[in-house]
Every structure is written in structure tokens, then in C-alpha cells.
Amino acid sequence: MDGLSRYAGVIPEFDRFVEAIYRPLPTTARINGLKTGRDRLLTRLRGAQVPCSPFPWYPWGIRMGTDKPGNLLENLMGHIHIQEEISMVSAVVLDPRPGERVLDLCAAPGSKTTQIAMMMENRGLLVANDPANGRVASLRSNCERAGAINVAVTRYDGRRFPAQKFDRVLVDGPCTGQGMARKDPAVLGRWSLKRSLGLQRLQVALLKRGVEVAKPGGTVVYSTCTFAPEENEAVVSRVMERTSGVSLQEVAVPDLESSPGLAEWGGSSFGDEMKRCARYYPHQNDTGGFFVAKLVKE
């Protein structure tokens, strides 16, 4: 319960939330449309006696009845990418189109990068940035396996990404990862308010830079896998205060249950417009936890 009891007043059906957070995650993957067709892949898996069913909210996501999806032949061929269900929502909200210029500012290990490349049908430009040396290796490896040819990998400090103009920017920032507790319960023990506040400074700087490098009319999506409002609404609110000409759009994904962002927390008021953000809790869709905000630049 470390670090979770503080949310008892804001998370709906808190008992169900607590119960869900200690259950292991279902095994999920994303079908890679760059290399195979959806029906072809499903037929292949079923023929090999691997139970699988598509998500109700996203046709490219599947739940699988296997413990070791990494050993599947379909994974080796890059026809599937092992990815947690709720993390697929960032790219869906970003909604990149073929031929656009897109930036994934905190890209490693590349689950969302390869999803964006697929949505762009391998066309246009996708810059996948991550400063960490070790993490860039996994990013490159995942892009290779996915067959992404529209990805250029850079290693800038995201806070100082060079002046460029992008149609869409994803800022999937580093966070305390409380929403990953079902995968790794140790994240709960590592949480502290101090860590959240320390990351907040970095998150604000990353999102601010993300907004700056978006074209007029461009879309910026901010996402984290933590519940802490200090790293979510507080970050979005701070960046919007400091940047003119940015508005929040409603995040609503059909058939995926969510709760609105928080208008206030711990004595701070973020304003009612923050309710346009989406919070995803483990008991709502049997997934990890997640936060998504969609900003549009004038």
C-alpha cells in the first residue's frame, strides 16, 4: 500500500483498485501491421494453439494465453511486439498520420515508437529520442525487429532538443511508475513524495520543450504510468501556465474506461479543464495504471 493510500479519496471504488493492483497483469502484445495482417497473425497464433483475443478498444492489441510470449516465433519475426495493454493508449491519442513529422521525445525502449511507426505506415519522419546510452540499444533493437524504416534515433537531452517543427510530439516522460506495480510490485516501495517532486521538474522541462518544437496546430501528448498528480496534472498545469496558446483536448478512447483528470489535489487547484485528461486505473480495464493529456498548440 506504500504511496497508494493517499489516493483513497480520488480513485473510484478504491477497494477494487487495491485488490486489482496486487494481481499479475494479463499477457498482452501488439500486432505489427508493418509486417503482417491482423487476421493472418490471429490465424497463425490460433493454429499454434496460443489462445488470443483482441482488445475491445483497440484492434491491434491482443491478450494471449501464454507465459513466455518472448519465445514465440511471431515475436522473433517482429509480427507482434510484447507491450502492456494500457501503454498502447498514448499513440492512439497522439493519432499520427502517414507522411507527418513526429517526435517521440522519451522513446526507449521503443514500444510506443514502433506503434507510431506502424500507424504512420513507415512513411514520413519519426524521430525517436532518448539520452540514455543503454536504453538506446533496446530502442534500436526494437525498431529493427519491427521493420521500422521511418525512424531516426537521436540521443539529445530532451529538455534541450534542437529547434525543429513537428506535427505531433509524444512526451512519455520518466516517472515513478506506480502504475507498473502489477508487473513489478517493488515500484510501490520506491515511491516517495520527494521522488515525485524531483521528477516533476524534469517532466515540466520535457513537456515544455515538447510544446515548443510542435508546429502551430500541432498535437502534444503527455503520458506517464504513475498515479501521482504531482507528475501528471501538476506538470500539465505548470506547462500551460508558462506557455501561451496551448489548450487541452478531451482524451476519450471508445470502449476504454477512464476517470477524468483531477481539478485539484493537496490544496492546489489545477482548474476544471484538467478534467479533460484521462486517468486509467487497473480495476477499470484490468491493465496497468496510466495518465494521458492531449495538448493542442494554436
Added chain:
Amino acid sequence: MERAEVAEMMGSRFGIPPEAFEAVSFFLRGRNVWAFSLPEVPDLDYEAVGLRFISLRGRVPKPSTYALQLFGRFATKNVVDLSSDQARKFIAGERQSMEADLEDGYVVVAHQGDVLGCGLYSRGELISQLPKERRIGEGGIENLLEGGGR
């Protein structure tokens, strides 16, 4: 690197039609051909751009596993579709004897019509060219057998 040159390499060896590469640009870096979605990249300091496509290190051009996984489905010659037992050996990185209608050299290796990667066919033997970090040893693959998981 002209697209036509790459299309010619992939066409003469595998019968892949040049239209398959219409939306792709190619550039030479060291002794590798890389594939990218755009003819030019914006002015940034890059770690990598696009997908490693063909190695020109050897006597003949060698397509990368990833190039064949993406474009091998359009191949009309020098393609071999393996049985599940043969595929298991291939992904373990092994060599195996095989009577097949293949010219000596690099071939597209598939299983149930889906491309696994690149093999080298020489004197009746198929030698897996799968990168070491992608190989999965015997018993690692769960779902190779048609109609039966392992």
C-alpha cells in the same frame, strides 16, 4: 545510393519487383546500405537513421534479416519454406542439409509463408544467418508445431 541499384540487387536474386521499394530511399554508410522513408534527413545529430538493409562486405550483397522480414514476402525465387522441424533448427542458428530448388547464395527463409530471415544455401546445406541475439535455442519456441504447442 540509387533506389534502382538496390531494386536490381533484390530483383535479380529474389525476383522482388522494383515497385516494392517505391516509397523507400537508400543510402550508403560504411559498407552497408540503409533504407529510410525519406530522401533526406533533417539536420540533427543521429545515432541511427532507418533500417540496415544490405551488407556489401562480402563477395555478393547480403540482405539483412530485417530487410527480408519486411520485403521477402514479395520474393518469387530463392525462397524456401521450412517445415516446423527445419524452422526450429534455423532459428537456433544451425546448419542443415536440404534438397531444395535454390541457387547457391543468400535465400529467403520462411515458415508457413511468413519470413523468418536470411539463410545461406551452399552445396545442399542451409546455414542460418539469423543474428546471434535473435536466435532461440531448441525447446525455446513454444508454438512451432502446427496444431500443437510445445
